[in-house]
Amino acid sequence: MPKKKHKKWSRHVTETSNAMDLEKDVFRSHDPEEIARSLKHSAETSDRRKSNPFRSAMSMLNFYINRAGRNLPRKQRKVLEDAKGELRRDFGRDPK
Template structure:
């Protein structure tokens, strides 16, 4: 004689029972951690690739921005890609994540810093 089927919960090993979080009602965001709201700020501050100088992206001179990024990228021993690629990635990341809060003048300055970075690495 066949045994009755066990429910899904009964078939699951005891170590995995009850490990799923309870479903929340749609539209409610109870208890979000404040750090999750500014993940891009955390990436620029604690990136595993580069140790950036404070305020590097707010400088006025594109050549100084590019030089600082180049210096940080070349000194880093934790980056996964080449120095040029790491520096350019961090600059692009900052431009993309700043979004609408970046003024047109600062956006243009950072885009000129991209060109300058390319020139400083001899990638023209």
């Protein structure tokens, strides 16, 4: 019996949805400011997003955190959670 190929539906969504165009490996950075800055730039320049730039950037960040789930190391999850605050700050929102 042949092995089943596991399809990465989250990768498919990231690449083909009308979310926005992302910088390659943006979520692998260990610097929350760099992640936030890249997401902000992508959200503001992308013509593939449906809502405002802040909402698109935050949605993509949350999508990645949720899809990575248990496979995401605790240290990297903390970096990504910190990037949410940086993203809010970059867009002039009240950081929580």
